[in-house]
Amino acid sequence: MAIVLGSSLDNGLVAAAARPQVQRSESVTSLSIGQYLIRRLSDYGIRHVFGLPGDYVLTFYSMLEHSPLDLVNCTREDCAGFAADAYARVNGMGAVCVTYGVGGLSVANSIAGAYAEKSPVVMISGAPGVGERASNPLLHHRVREWRTQLEVFEKICAASLEIVDPATAFRDIDYLLDTAHRLKRPVYVELPRDMVEVVPDQIRPYAHPPRCSDPEALAEAVKEAVARIEAARRPVIIAGIELHRFGLQADVVALAEAAGIPVAATMLAKSVVSEVHPLYIGLYEGALGRQEVTEFVEESDCVILLGTILTDIDLGIFTAKLDPTRSIFATSEDLRISHHHFHDVLLEDFIRALAAAKPAAARRPLPP
Structure with a gap:
């Protein structure tokens, strides 16, 4: 008998029983x-x-x-x-x-x-x-x-x-x-506990805050990113955990494949990109990581950090040597290209627009 998550009383150690469906037709x-x-x-x-x-x-x-x-x-x-x-x-x-x-x-x-x-x-x-x-x-x-x-x-x-x-x-x-x-x-x-069974006499609706990129800021950011990638001789992508949290794994792979850029991952984002993908080079952990990967990333003249949280763990206890002037840093909260800051640009919009631009990146041999 297969073990599945069941009711709260059995903690899943019995066969699955029929569960009531959510009544979405009910007002x-x-x-x-x-x-x-x-x-x-x-x-x-x-x-x-x-x-x-x-x-x-x-x-x-x-x-x-x-x-x-x-x-x-x-x-x-x-x-x-x-x-x-x-x-x-x-x-x-x-x-x-x-x-x-x-x-x-x-x-x-x-x-x-x-x-x-x-x-x-x-x-x-x-x-x-x-x-x-x-x-x-x-x-x-x-x-x-x-x-x-x-x-x-x-x-x-x-x-x-x-x-x-x-x-x-x-x-x-x-x-x-x-x-x-x-x-x-x-x-x-x-x-x-005295609010659980209360049926409200009136309902005040929630207004979702607008969530969209500034088209001009997005276009300018993508233009600058493409120019830097195409001018570089050794670009590399570092994939971070936000790609998983926001469901952007396929988008970063599409970008890497469109431009032919190798991809490393941080410790927290391990397996966010398939480890058998031909462009995947391994984990980047500063001096704590595999030497070939560390040298490959730190010798790059355009490091594209996507969805990375720059903690001590992901930076190899701060042994990472990444030059911000040669970096493109994009997260759900920030977008920086070298010392240029771009506001109101969503991470997913930036990655997808950059992939659609298909920057012509220089090819380089991958580490063994």
């Missing part, structure tokens, strides 16, 4: 806040939620158990967080659900790691009910103030919100999930 106006959160998680491709139950999250946890999503119980909250992080890296987005205080604070390390390496995890925490807080009682798991846990996660998430107003609840959920999707970083949802 959102009839959904509770908890039901809407479940639907939106499904809309983003999440099929499994990792977690551990606790009293402040039991209502939502029970709702998850009876939903189309598979709830995977873990032995510890930090393990659930790491599992959701791994799931996000493979699936595109992950989710973890725990209780307040002892549960939420235990996941801080997992979520901080996801933030550092750009992994979009939706961190869902139960919380004491809004109505319970009126007389400021000393409830268990509370640390200092009601907002203490929320404030902790504000430091390690791209966005953090407490769902306390039914009128804005759906908009807040949409904002958080869209932020995780756009920025590839974790977000934090704090759901008080």
